[in-house]
Amino acid sequence: MAGRVTLQTLADAVGVSRTTVSNAYNRPDQLAPELRAAILAKAAEFGYAGPDPAARRLRSGRRRAVALMFSERLSYAVTDPAAIALLQGLAEATEAKGYELLLLPGQRGTGVEVESVREAVVGAFCLYCMPDDHPALRAALERRLPVVVVDEPRLLGTFFVGIDDHGGARQAAEHVRALGHEHVAVMVDRLRDDGAGDRVVDAARIAEGYYRVSRERIAGYFEGLGKLVPVYEALENQRAAGERAAAALLALSPRPTALLCASDQLALGALDAIRAAGLDVPGDVAVAGYDDVPEAAGAGLTTVRQPLLEKGRQAGRLLLERDTEREVVLPVELVVRGSTVPPALTAYGTLSGPLSV
Numbered sequence: 001m002a003g004r005v006t007l008q009t010l011a012d013a014v015g016v017s018r019t020t021v022s023n024a025y026n027r028p029d030q031l032a033p034e035l036r037a038a039i040l041a042k043a044a045e046f047g048y049a050g051p052d053p054a055a056r057r058l059r060s061g062r063r064r065a066v067a068l069m070f071s072e073r074l075s076y077a078v079t080d081p082a083a084i085a086l087l088q089g090l091a092e093a094t095e096a097k098g099y100e101l102l103l104l105p106g107q108r109g110t111g112v113e114v115e116s117v118r119e120a121v122v123g124a125f126c127l128y129c130m131p132d133d134h135p136a137l138r139a140a141l142e143r144r145l146p147v148v149v150v151d152e153p154r155l156l157g158t159f160f161v162g163i164d165d166h167g168g169a170r171q172a173a174e175h176v177r178a179l180g181h182e183h184v185a186v187m188v189d190r191l192r193d194d195g196a197g198d199r200v201v202d203a204a205r206i207a208e209g210y211y212r213v214s215r216e217r218i219a220g221y222f223e224g225l226g227k228l229v230p231v232y233e234a235l236e237n238q239r240a241a242g243e244r245a246a247a248a249l250l251a252l253s254p255r256p257t258a259l260l261c262a263s264d265q266l267a268l269g270a271l272d273a274i275r276a277a278g279l280d281v282p283g284d285v286a287v288a289g290y291d292d293v294p295e296a297a298g299a300g301l302t303t304v305r306q307p308l309l310e311k312g313r314q315a316g317r318l319l320l321e322r323d324t325e326r327e328v329v330l331p332v333e334l335v336v337r338g339s340t341v342p343p344a345l346t347a348y349g350t351l352s353g354p355l356s357v
Contacts, residue, residue: 005048010039065100069113083129085309086150086311106136113134124145126147126148127147128150132212141157169219176260181258181286186218186221190234191210200249213262232249241265256285267287286302301339
């Protein structure tokens with residue numbers, strides 16, 4: 001049939017009212033079975049699949065769905081262990097209340113991220129690890145719906161779920177310092193989305209970073225060590241990026257005897273780079289991560305454990321419960337495994353002469 005088929009088209013074809021056709025889809029108990037069958041048969045003949053469910057939700061005001069937006073490409077987010085745990089926890093909380101979960105693209109610079117927020121037929125938003133100035137933040141707030149931010153940033157008028165990023169990093173730094181490591185370097189995920197990372201960065205770059213978690217963890221590392229140390233900014237939170245970062249830091253003189261990594265993904269990449277350089281972990285270089293993703297235990301990685309699954313559960317609870325607290329800060333703990341021991345004497349050149357890199 002030429003032209004767009006609507007409820008009115010079917011009503012005219014069957015010889016009934018538009019309300020009767022609508023009831024055939026939305027309130028079938030209001031119609032005789034024969035009449036409903038006739039309406040659905042005519043709809044099939046016209047190739048009509050039924051009323052638009054999004055439009056129906058908008059008209060009824062029933063938007064039983066929560067939108068989750070990552071700051072990364074969805075194809076990356078669903079492979080990142082920390083993001084997967086957050087997604088699982090949020091799904092558990094929303095399913096328990098009969099809500100659906102909608103994933104939105106959050107990669108900045110495409111324009112799609114703002115449009116998807118404005119057009120999402122949902123009753124609430126969960127924004128995960130967003131930079132301070134992400135355009136989707138304002139778009140979500142303009143919808144005047146409940147918004148929970150997980151990890152970053154902290155915004156007035158929203159719920160917040162996070163951890164003590166600074167304190168967790170300080171624990172890891174104090175641990176390697178207590179072991180006797182003096183030559184330490186830090187690896188973090190990107191500080192800005194300008195593509196200028198993948199290098200050792202200066203204090204100005206760190207101060208200008210608009211990812212709160214990275215800033216807080218760097219500050220915690222510095223405090224725990226009691227001094228400033230080299231910081232390498234990786235372009236992405238992936239194992240390959242950690243491998244590149246560690247390879248660059250191992251070329252410093254003096255070579256670091258410990259690497260503090262702001263995520264387990266970066267730390268696992270660091271393990272790859274150290275071993276590829278013919279060095280031993282932890283004998284030559286100690287490594288500590290952050291998150292305690294499932295792979296960390298198998299790799300024997302010392303790390304800062306955070307409750308990734310519980311973050312998602314708490315985010316869902318804040319959005320869907322009434323008269324609840326505005327902020328939840330979950331505890332972290334240092335988990336010491338085999339990747340950190342006191343520095344080997346050879347790292348300082350006391351057994352094998354001056355260090356050559």
